[in-house]
Amino acid sequence: MSDLLERLRGRGWRMTAQRRVVAEVLDGEHVHLTADEVHARAVAKLPEISRATVYNTLGELVSLGEVLEVSTDKRAKRYDPNAHRPHHHLVCARCGAIRDVHPTGNPLADLPDTERFGFTVSDVEVTYRGVCPDCTGA
Amino acid sequence: MSDLLERLRGRGWRMTAQRRVVAEVLDGEHVHLTADEVHARAVAKLPEISRATVYNTLGELVSLGEVLEVSTDKRAKRYDPNAHRPHHHLVCARCGAIRDVHPTGNPLADLPDTERFGFTVSDVEVTYRGVCPDCTGA
DNA sequence: AAGTTGACTTAGACCTTGTCCAATGTAGGA
DNA sequence: TCCTACATTGGACAAGGTCTAAGTCAACTT
Structure with a gap:
């Protein structure tokens, strides 16, 4: 800190x-x-x-x-605050809780040139959605 | 329609x-x-x-x-309105324009069990960010 | 075709999130 | 210590969205 x-x-x-x-x-x-x-x-x-x-x-x-x-x-x-390690997010659809996650693979590489429409693509953000353990029970 | x-x-x-x-x-x-x-x-x-x-x-x-x-x-x-074909989005950081894109690969499969923290993961949303051709020139 | 009813619509007040500004305060260099 | 450019304050303002009470009307019933 x-x-x-x-x-x-x-x-x-x-x-x-x-x-x-x-x-x-x-x-x-x-x-x-x-x-x-x-x-x-x-x-x-x-x-x-x-x-x-x-x-x-x-x-x-x-x-x-x-x-x-x-x-x-x-x-x-x-x-x-965790800006220095690249990561993505897992969000609970019920309560909005967020966890940092680290998927394998590189989504940037998964976007072929033909799907870039002339954009200069610099970043990708992946958001997984689901229900967290606390909310599943309810 | x-x-x-x-x-x-x-x-x-x-x-x-x-x-x-x-x-x-x-x-x-x-x-x-x-x-x-x-x-x-x-x-x-x-x-x-x-x-x-x-x-x-x-x-x-x-x-x-x-x-x-x-x-x-x-x-x-x-x-x-294009809810029936799964797709992701490419967003221009300058003007906010959005295009639908279809990356290869399946990001859901890229999230290992150890990274799911007990969540029931049902969906994934990928947002590519960049600058569109119109804004690149400016 | 007319009656009935509860779902739908309306206008506008209100809420939340976020931005802006002029006046005031203060960190840190001289 | 003094100076001043940078930081903070509080309150007004704006945008996006939600809620409510009262009125309207689509579609079912007969």
């Missing part, structure tokens, strides 16, 4: 209490939080932090490549 | 002018429209149709499996 803060400082980030708190929240638990959840947890540590700052900071972390934005469902975007 | 209407009638759908219009819009052009775009086109054919009805009807078509919801970008959901 202090890794993350160090890295950010090295990139010219001005270190503020707010940014530190947001970084801590993301690092704290390896889950995929929505912006509002990040805000709620940040408020618990630093009551006067504002929503705008959380959005700003998340946006900056995303553009620095430290955090990934995941929009699996129609609702809020979620933020994935 | 009348296929679609027949199928829906057979499933107990009450046939109304509004639903017919929404179905026609989706069938008319093979593109991926947002709910608002569907509404705009529906209004052109039936001026008094309301936004709520369009949303309701789209939602019903989705749960009946006649239409797919695609949420590629953070903005509006898009609706894909």
Whole structure:
């Protein structure tokens, strides 16, 4: 975690209490939080932090490549701190829980030139959908 | 298209002018429209149709499996009438344009049991991202 | 063909997620 | 320590979507 803060400082980030708190929240638990959840947890540590700052900071972390934005469902975007190891997602259709997964194979190679329509394809995102063990029982 | 209407009638759908219009819009052009775009086109054919009805009807078509919801970008959901042939999507990162694509290989088979965490995995969705020919020049 | 009824539609208020801005505060270099 | 450019704040705003109460009408019944 202090890794993350160090890295950010090295990139010219001005270190503020707010940014530190947001970084801590993301690092704290390896889950995929929505912006509002990040805000709620940040408020618990630093009551006067504002929503705008959380959005700003998340946006900056995303553009620095430290955090990934995941929009699996129609609702809020979620933020994935595990940006440094490529992975895909497994989403529960009932409760929205997300797990990181590592499929074999390379889907980028599975898209033939004839199916690229002149696009410069740079990235691929795979989302598996199903029902998680907790929801299967219900 | 009348296929679609027949199928829906057979499933107990009450046939109304509004639903017919929404179905026609989706069938008319093979593109991926947002709910608002569907509404705009529906209004052109039936001026008094309301936004709520369009949303309701789209939602019903989705749960009946006649239409797919695609949420590629953070903005509006898009609706894909091509629900009966499995396919994936290629999205332009600049302008948001979407194309249907058919990769080789089967990503579902690429997710080993050890990576399923007890989930009942039923579906996989692959989104390729890149820049389309129109936006590459700019 | 007319009556009946519950599904469908409507308009608009409301909610959620996210963005923007002007005023204010502050980290870190000089 | 002082300065100032960068960061934060709170509140207004916007877009996309949902909900509700009241009215309408498709299709079944007779």
